[in-house]
Amino acid sequence: MFLSYFIVAAFFCIGLIIGSFLNCLIYRLNIGQSVLKGRSYCPKCKHRLSWRDLVPVLSYLELNGKCRYCRKTISSQYPLVELAAGILFAAVAVILEPGIVYSFDFAAYNLFGLAYYWLAVSSLIVVFVYDLKWFIIPDEIILCGLLASVFFYASRFFYVFSLTGKFDLDLLANPFLSALLCFSFFWRYFWRRAENGWDSETLNSRHSWERFSVFPILWSPYFSLSSLVL
Ligand SMILES: [Zn+2]
Numbered sequence: 233m234f235l236s237y238f239i240v241a242a243f244f245c246i247g248l249i250i251g252s253f254l255n256c257l258i259y260r261l262n263i264g265q266s267v268l269k270g271r272s273y274c275p276k277c278k279h280r281l282s283w284r285d286l287v288p289v290l291s292y293l294e295l296n297g298k299c300r301y302c303r304k305t306i307s308s309q310y311p312l313v314e315l316a317a318g319i320l321f322a323a324v325a326v327i328l329e330p331g332i333v334y335s336f337d338f339a340a341y342n343l344f345g346l347a348y349y350w351l352a353v354s355s356l357i358v359v360f361v362y363d364l365k366w367f368i369i370p371d372e373i374i375l376c377g378l379l380a381s382v383f384f385y386a387s388r389f390f391y392v393f394s395l396t397g398k399f400d401l402d403l404l405a406n407p408f409l410s411a412l413l414c415f416s417f418f419w420r421y422f423w424r425r426a427e428n429g430w431d432s433e434t435l436n437s438r439h440s441w442e443r444f445s446v447f448p449i450l451w452s453p454y455f456s457l458s459s460l461v462l
Pocket residue numbers: 274275276277278279299300301302303304
């Protein structure tokens with residue numbers, strides 16, 4: 233039992249760290265900067281941040297919500313996204329991959345599942361914050377979520393098929409629906425591109441789907457949940 237608590241706490245901490253990365257992703261995606269290049273900096277005074285400024289949630293509390301260098305207010309989005317990611321990472325593990333938390337079954341099959349659910353949660357957080365701030369859902373995130381769904385559910389289906397030789401329709405529904413959504417996304421994306429010009433980097437062509445595109449990524453976890461329950 234103690235080990236279970238420890239695993240949940242560790243997953244919560246991983247979520248906090250990923251949440252910090254998601255904040256950076258949200259900020260840099262909006263200004264068209266790569267997340268992989270360059271150290272983190274204060275969006276207001278551009279001062280480089282040291283490790284002491286980057287501890288999830290705790291840095292924000294220590295600095296009273298103000299930048300250490302320019303004393304300007306840091307948005308409450310930062311600690312909130314970190315906390316949300318922490319809680320959701322732990323919750324998803326307990327609910328969707330209980331084998332890892334309760335029976336310490338760190339089999340590749342379970343870990344692969346957990347990685348996928350964490351990716352889905354992360355993209356939903358980015359979509360949520362992005363939509364809330366700028367009323368836009370970035371194509372890049374939807375595309376990532378959809379491609380991951382197709383890949384994940386297809387590999388689960390083939391794995392079960394190779395073990396049991398059983399053609400599981402429930403398991404096949406997931407990659408099929410994800411692929412369908414992926415196709416419709418591409419179709420709409422290219423159709424918009426053809427309409428707006430291939431080299432124009434307008435907002436219209438970058439963000440083909442708006443508010444309702446939250447649903448495609450929500451669907452996949454929903455279907456996997458329903459197939460678990462049924
Ligand atoms: Zn600053």
